[in-house]
Amino acid sequence: MKTKEVAEMAGVSVRTLHHYDSIGLLVPVRLPSGYRSYSDSDIQLLQQILFFRELGFSLDHIKDIVHDSSYDVTDALLYQRKLMEEEKNRVMVMIRKLDETIEDRKGERVMSNQDKFQGIDFSHNPYEQEARENWGDAVVNESNRKMSGFDNEELKEKWERIFRELGAVKDQDPRSEEAQKRIGELYHFLNSHFGTYSPEAFRSLGEMYVSDERFTENIDQYGEGLSLFLRDGMAEWSWNHK
Amino acid sequence: MKTKEVAEMAGVSVRTLHHYDSIGLLVPVRLPSGYRSYSDSDIQLLQQILFFRELGFSLDHIKDIVHDSSYDVTDALLYQRKLMEEEKNRVMVMIRKLDETIEDRKGERVMSNQDKFQGIDFSHNPYEQEARENWGDAVVNESNRKMSGFDNEELKEKWERIFRELGAVKDQDPRSEEAQKRIGELYHFLNSHFGTYSPEAFRSLGEMYVSDERFTENIDQYGEGLSLFLRDGMAEWSWNHK
């Protein structure tokens, strides 16, 4: 039989047969043309080789097994079983670690969402001084609200409720009565829990919701484009309440 | 930090760090001398890399994960979990096939009996602890083979056959091909039935065959001077297979 016929019969590639020839694992006779010619016993040998290959043996090991009659096949099988058992353990350890890591990240993701609720911590940010100058203390206070008691569950809930409600009206005109009412709630909420905001500081805060992407990301969690809506609505609100 | 310091700290080889440098995974700055200099953040990055490596990620994949912040790590973890699950199944299929094959071969075996060999029982021996320290667990496991299933007739038979064959070649050069082949059989036999022997442990075992007269007496049952032959032959074998 010629190479390709054997390959198709056995379900291996021609290259594989070449390889087995070159390492002396399965060496067919050659025709005058140089073509490989596989005999029936070569085919049988190949079946054996592929059998052991399926069991995970290395070609080197297979060579010993099939060409050395003194080799104890049962020993080889038991040895191979041990190797495979170790491999299984190795992989199962990885899977366990992966599961643990995935679980951990689930937990952290909740926390990092909480972090987002709790705002951006400017306290170690080199831009804090500049922010205070540009936007007034109120803005930075909000950023640092985590430090000023925002980890209180009740506050978080209120914060979320307010932003969800704002998200629900974000596609209306920011100057509409409904929108302005919600924005007023935000103003009073901030004034109750995060220091004193002048209407002008409130307007500045709205600018920052758009110009600083850390705020933008945070706010747009409650609805795409909410930060833009808020900037305009807060500007309107401060205009009406100055 | 210099290369070797980092390597020792992290428990990897210097070559590994060179490799990570060359593939752009962890590229330290260079001192004027050309020496690599790892910064603290390099060390942190290395820890991350090794963490993902333990989870079975490829270095290519790790590179994406640690150098591309837009990469979703949770997705990567889930993907990797799938890969590892497949790998586990692959290995478990092999183990099942191995077990089936081993069972089949057991059925075919003809059992005759003839026993002489008495293992040395270290299990109540005050020197066991010392022996474990001096020679490694492998030696003591062999000594205790009686306890670990050696009372199985089949195993005893195999053991005897191997030693009779060794006795038959004991007057040849222990380095001869014939001798080395027989010694290889012994190695595989021990590895299949009595725990895991490194080639080095195998060499130590050979030393013990000579230095501990309980072994010597036992082994020389199969031929005067066999223990000496084995010591030399096993040393040679371990040298060629380390």
Place this chain on the structure above:
DNA sequence: CTTGACCCTCACGTCAGGTCAGGGTGTACG
């Protein structure tokens, strides 16, 4: 000024083939 411990860069080896490139063989058809 030498030793010895460290550093560097090639560069080849591992394992089981995959994937070309370049060139020869065999046979059916016109």
Place this chain on the structure above:
DNA sequence: CGTACACCCTGACCTGACGTGAGGGTCAAG
């Protein structure tokens, strides 16, 4: 007889994650 096409061959480089060694430079201690 020529040619198209299927098949054959060898040789050589590629993969992954390093191990191993050669050949040569750097640095601090004695």
